[in-house]
Amino acid sequence: MLDISYHRSLASMNTFRIDVSCACLVEYDSIADLLELETETLPKPIMHIGRGSNLLFTDDFRGTVVHSCIDLMEILDRNVRIYADCSRDYGEVFGEDDVLVSAGAGTVFDELCAWTAGMGLWGLENLSLIPGEVGAAAVQNIGAYGVEVGDIVRYVYCYDLLEEEIVRFDKKILAYSYRDSVFKHEGFKGRYFVTHVVLKLSRSYRPQLDYGHVRKAVEETGKPVTPDLVRSVIIGIRKDKLPDPLEIGNAGSFFKNPVVSEEVFENIRKKYGADVPGFHLDDGRVKVPAAWLIEKCGWKGKKSGNVGVYDKQPLVIVNITGKAFPEEIISLERRITESVRKEFSIILEPEVEHIY
Numbered sequence: 001m002l003d004i005s006y007h008r009s010l011a012s013m014n015t016f017r018i019d020v021s022c023a024c025l026v027e028y029d030s031i032a033d034l035l036e037l038e039t040e041t042l043p044k045p046i047m048h049i050g051r052g053s054n055l056l057f058t059d060d061f062r063g064t065v066v067h068s069c070i071d072l073m074e075i076l077d078r079n080v081r082i083y084a085d086c087s088r089d090y091g092e093v094f095g096e097d098d099v100l101v102s103a104g105a106g107t108v109f110d111e112l113c114a115w116t117a118g119m120g121l122w123g124l125e126n127l128s129l130i131p132g133e134v135g136a137a138a139v140q141n142i143g144a145y146g147v148e149v150g151d152i153v154r155y156v157y158c159y160d161l162l163e164e165e166i167v168r169f170d171k172k173i174l175a176y177s178y179r180d181s182v183f184k185h186e187g188f189k190g191r192y193f194v195t196h197v198v199l200k201l202s203r204s205y206r207p208q209l210d211y212g213h214v215r216k217a218v219e220e221t222g223k224p225v226t227p228d229l230v231r232s233v234i235i236g237i238r239k240d241k242l243p244d245p246l247e248i249g250n251a252g253s254f255f256k257n258p259v260v261s262e263e264v265f266e267n268i269r270k271k272y273g274a275d276v277p278g279f280h281l282d283d284g285r286v287k288v289p290a291a292w293l294i295e296k297c298g299w300k301g302k303k304s305g306n307v308g309v310y311d312k313q314p315l316v317i318v319n320i321t322g323k324a325f326p327e328e329i330i331s332l333e334r335r336i337t338e339s340v341r342k343e344f345s346i347i348l349e350p351e352v353e354h355i356y
């Protein structure tokens with residue numbers, strides 16, 4: 001299926017539910033469709049999106065929005081093809097309990113989490129219920145509760161718009177870091193469409209429970225610790241404090257957690273007390289929860305026209321009425337950033353990608 005249509009609303013294609021349009025929308029569900037696509041005839045720029053769960057369209061988009069409907073999940077036979085490829089290219093030897101799983105870019109990420117956890121495979125359970133699709137997850141290195149998808153990705157297959165061919169990138173080239181990958185940078189951005197992501201999961205017991213109250217919540221169930229159990233605990237935690245985009249428009253965390261010097265952090269502690277939260281990084285700097293900074297500036301639960309700061313997690317900006325204009329979100333973002341800058345001398349950076 002290669003579906004090309006013009007002047008389409010994007011309201012259902014971004015979780016903020018901003019009602020903007022695009023000049024052209026392309027949807028496809030196979031690599032063969034992509035190879036058939038005549039990109040030179042499409043309005044420019046061309047932008048690939050997933051479920052739009054980390055995007056803020058600031059206006060109508062004058063170019064082409066491309067969306068993958070490649071929706072499949074399979075276990076790869078590592079001993080035949082993939083295993084041979086890996087050991088030749090990178091000298092990696094997979095353990096007996098490792099399982100390689102491939103998912104199409106258009107697969108709903110949480111469906112992949114449910115499927116793999118259901119099979120007893122460890123790796124994705126902490127990432128349960130994050131909105132979005134597999135392709136976008138691999139581009140922006142989604143993360144939650146101490147796990148990032150970049151820890152688990154082995155390869156990413158892409159369509160190269162320039163050379164019009166399919167290429168495979170090893171994880172080493174993807175340069176994963178906090179909500180970042182090579183796909184977000186010059187040279188890669190706009191050039192590659194992710195088609196499939198290959199993840200390395202494990203049958204061996206390896207729960208990651210050291211974030212916040214996860215371990216306590218898991219222990220309180222009194223049940224044997226399985227990927228499915230951890231998944232259900234994570235889903236419970238997320239549902240308690242993050243708004244469901246199906247009920248109220250939002251794009252998850254709006255800001256990144258800033259990283260500051262030890263000195264800046266100590267100054268904040270002098271003013272606010274020793275229990276200011278902060279995570280010490282290996283390089284001596286400290287990651288401070290943006291949620292805490294925003295809350296201290298009095299924004300938690302504040303409303304402004306159609307938009308507001310979510311009352312249970314101030315890192316999330318919500319489209320309360322479903323009728324928000326992009327300008328309202330941007331104005332709220334500016335006011336929050338400004339007050340955090342004034343109070344703490346810290347510049348918050350958005351996590352949500354702004355599309356101009």
Ligand code: EPU
Pocket residue numbers: 143144145146212242251252253254255256257277289290291292293295312313314315351
């Ligand atoms: N906090 C407050 N007030 C609040 C909520 C949190 O002060 O109302 C402080 C607390 O000190 C808390 C700390 O913020 O200990 C961290 O909060 P939380 O564990 O909820 O995580 P976060 O840093 O706010 C990050 C991700 C989330 C992810 C959670 C859980 C970023 C920008 N956000 O949020 O990701 O779900 O950790 O791992 O890294 C997303 O990417 O859209 C997203 C929701």
